Amino acid sequence: MNPTLAGFLQALLLVAALAASYRPLGDYIARILTGPRHLRVERPLYKLIGVDPAADQTWYAYLRSVLAFSAISVLFLYLFQRIQNHLWLSLGFPAVPAPTAWNTAASFVTNTNWQSYSGEQTMGHLVQMAGLAVQNFLSAAVGIAVVATLIRGFTRTETDRVGNFWVDLTRLLVRLLLPVSLVFAVVLVASGVVENLHAAQTIHTIAGGTQSLPGGPVASQEVIKELGTNGGGFYNANSAHPFENPTAWTNWLEIYLLLVISFALPRTFGRMVGDNRQGYAIVSVMTLYWVVSASLMTFFEWQHHGTALQAAGGAMEGKEVRLGIAASSLFASSTTLTSTGAVNAAHDSLTPLGGGIAVFDMMLGEIAPGGTGSGLYGILVLAIVTVFVAGLMVGRTPEYLGKKLSAREMKFASLYILTTPAIVLIGTGVAMSFKAERAAMLNSGAHGFTEVLYAFTSAANNNGSAFAGLTVTSDWWNTTLGLVMLFGRFLPMVFVLALAGSLARQKPIPSTAGTLHTHDPLFVGMLSGVVLIVVGLTYFPALALGPLAEGLHK
Amino acid sequence: MAKPLPPLVRLHLTGLRLLLVFTVICGIAYPLLITGIGELIFPGQANGSQVRLNGRVVGSSLLGQNFTLRRIDPKAPSVPDPRWFQPRPSAAGADGYDPTASGASNLGPNDTGLTKTVQARRLAIALFDGVRPSSVPPDAVTGSGSGLDPDISPAYAYEQVNRVAHSRRLPVATVRALVADHVDGRVLGFLGQQRVNVVALNLALARLG
Structure with a gap:
């Protein structure tokens, strides 16, 4: 079979699998978020946590819970790393240095999973499984919980209550993330991903040298790393490492896992607002961007532009032979369009325009399909902007799903959209203006600039993948990027929750002949345009200095 | 009776309690369960797909390793052993294929250093295997993402057949x-x-x- 056809078939199988999961998984998540009953296992958990599961919160109380919980998580994870040398399974590693521990704590709590450390040289097994992997579960659930309030903003009327954070979180963990992880962790172990608690074992190789074979509870972490769109690798090489991703089959499965929840959430949205067509409209826009991105990425990698890649005769630098161009491109594009940031190839060595696609994917705000929960709230904010723009065109007060979009709602939507680009562009500008920070670049010229731009884009969008040539172990980079991740995660959440509260308070307005349909192809087209123009174009000057300057250079 | 805690403190304590509960469930019970299942049903895979030669563990079938000549001076550059099929170049560790330092070169597609390295590798491999430089495939002259890639392309394997056969005095x-x-x-x-x-x-x- 020729490679193009094989590459096409693997993507087709992925689309088929995602389409098959769309309805059952989306409906299931809707039931988790709306069902009145608590499971028998959940009631004692609420007792242990000390919350009344029947008490609904206002948007402000919900927000305070999110922030308090996240602050505690950052602190806990920071301390955990700082004392790892006194705990079990530390493998003899010392305490993680303060700047790295801070960066890593911020990174895993914000669902970014940016790694300024090398897993196999820094983290003991206990920190990996009971510290880092726990945040893989929790941060993914927080994202879905926040989008649940936004959907409730549309479905509830004349109330100041948007749900109970502790209940949403517990249910998503107990009913969704944990059971799915259990099943696929076993599948991954069966397929060759390691799962043990051994320290590295030194052996004599076939040719008589020595090699140190690492151990670790990898499979259990690998599955939630993808499913929760986290992306923090157990080992430094992440999903390129054969112990994390041993075959082309596990590679395909990992791409499926990192996409499946985010692609099913529009169904949850459609189901909860009582009109499945609304979900289809949103998922169409997500699919459109995903297909275009994956196709362009694959095309550019096949072309292998760049002097080094031309000299090699193919874009195999930083890629694994068992995976090859097509599977690496599909992974790269999926991981940057979600907030995953796991990598199965070195993004720094992608072709100039292929790497440009990766950074642009994140710049779109990770909405195609985006992180668990954060992808859907990102695109719903853009849908609100679209409805507003359409309303301006015809001179009507815009309304979305029976809720009026007044100045208040538009302020929150605008703030949401402005936050991330501001952080990325100001951060990149500041870093580039300091000589010492510029020295962190491995590559020179336009490619070096792209490394810095990529780092800030990845951190602010909570992606976590990197042009890893950049040395980010200095105090400045660790501290700055830690702050960027926290602002990039929680400022948008503030605006989403405020928006949810504002929508829930409203009386519904009946739909009339003049109401814009938000489920038809016209709206899909308009929303796609708004994504590209409002979000994408913000970054055009920065892209022109980086990937475009390198990629269009003759 | 003690004074009730301020609401803000109570809120953070609730957060801490949820965190601890799920640290036990997702961070201890769940990975131990998967480890147990792995040890019981898939011990080979769970422990890293180790391979043996004459009863001795000599590596993992998932991790590439070096096939170089033994060095007397450990600081001397490593030299490929012609009796073995050679893996891809590796950026993991100083000598390559070091699983305690997995990773890629991270050099960009237009990097001049990488371009020169690729050209030098092409010539060295052509000389080593006795083939034309143009017939050396891309995977032979580029490093992998993990630095631990156990695989090479069939083209690179066939290209090495003559050299391996001659140095082992085996029929081609x-x-x-x-x-x-x-x-x-x-x-x-x-x-x-x-x-x-x-x-x-x-x-x-x-x-x-």
């Missing part, structure tokens, strides 16, 4: 047949790429004597 046909036996197709016919696992191939070579 025997070595070629061995390579043919070790070409793995795409998973399900369309996932990934055709490849030859160098560790498995060299292990078979070692068993040949």
Whole structure:
């Protein structure tokens, strides 16, 4: 079979699998978020946590819970790393240095999973499984919980209550993330991903040298790393490492896992607002961007532009032979369009325009399909902007799903959209203006600039993948990027929750002949345009200095 | 009776309690359960797909390893051993294929250093294997993402057949047949790429004597 056809078939199988999961998984998540009953296992958990599961919160109380919980998580994870040398399974590693521990704590709590450390040289097994992997579960659930309030903003009327954070979180963990992880962790172990608690074992190789074979509870972490769109690798090489991703089959499965929840959430949205067509409209826009991105990425990698890649005769630098161009491109594009940031190839060595696609994917705000929960709230904010723009065109007060979009709602939507680009562009500008920070670049010229731009884009969008040539172990980079991740995660959440509260308070307005349909192809087209123009174009000057300057250079 | 805690403190304590509960469930119970299942049902895979030669563990079939000549001076550059099939270049550790330092070169597609390295590798491999430089495939002159890639392309494996056969005084046909036996197709016919696992191939070579 020729490679193009094989590459096409693997993507087709992925689309088929995602389409098959769309309805059952989306409906299931809707039931988790709306069902009145608590499971028998959940009631004692609420007792242990000390919350009344029947008490609904206002948007402000919900927000305070999110922030308090996240602050505690950052602190806990920071301390955990700082004392790892006194705990079990530390493998003899010392305490993680303060700047790295801070960066890593911020990174895993914000669902970014940016790694300024090398897993196999820094983290003991206990920190990996009971510290880092726990945040893989929790941060993914927080994202879905926040989008649940936004959907409730549309479905509830004349109330100041948007749900109970502790209940949403517990249910998503107990009913969704944990059971799915259990099943696929076993599948991954069966397929060759390691799962043990051994320290590295030194052996004599076939040719008589020595090699140190690492151990670790990898499979259990690998599955939630993808499913929760986290992306923090157990080992430094992440999903390129054969112990994390041993075959082309596990590679395909990992791409499926990192996409499946985010692609099913529009169904949850459609189901909860009582009109499945609304979900289809949103998922169409997500699919459109995903297909275009994956196709362009694959095309550019096949072309292998760049002097080094031309000299090699193919874009195999930083890629694994068992995976090859097509599977690496599909992974790269999926991981940057979600907030995953796991990598199965070195993004720094992608072709100039292929790497440009990766950074642009994140710049779109990770909405195609985006992180668990954060992808859907990102695109719903853009849908609100679209409805507003359409309303301006015809001179009507815009309304979305029976809720009026007044100045208040538009302020929150605008703030949401402005936050991330501001952080990325100001951060990149500041870093580039300091000589010492510029020295962190491995590559020179336009490619070096792209490394810095990529780092800030990845951190602010909570992606976590990197042009890893950049040395980010200095105090400045660790501290700055830690702050960027926290602002990039929680400022948008503030605006989403405020928006949810504002929508829930409203009386519904009946739909009339003049109401814009938000489920038809016209709206899909308009929303796609708004994504590209409002979000994408913000970054055009920065892209022109980086990937475009390198990629269009003759 | 003690004074009730301020609401803000109570809120953070609730957060801490939820965090601790799920640290026990997702961070301790869940990975231990998966580890238990792994040890019981899939011990080979769970422990890293180790391979043995004469009863001794000599590596993992998933991790590439060096096939270089023994060095007297540990600081001297490593030299590929012509009797073995050679893996791809590796950026993991100083000598390559060091699983305690997995990773890629991270050099950009237009990097002049990488361009020169690729050209130098092409010439060195052509000389080593006695083939034309233009017939050296891309995977032979580029480093992988993990630095631990156990596989090479079938083209690179076949290219090394003559050299391996001559230095082992084996019939070329025997070595070629061995390579043919070790070409793995795409998973399900369309996932990934055709490849030859160098560790498995060299292990078979070692068993040949």
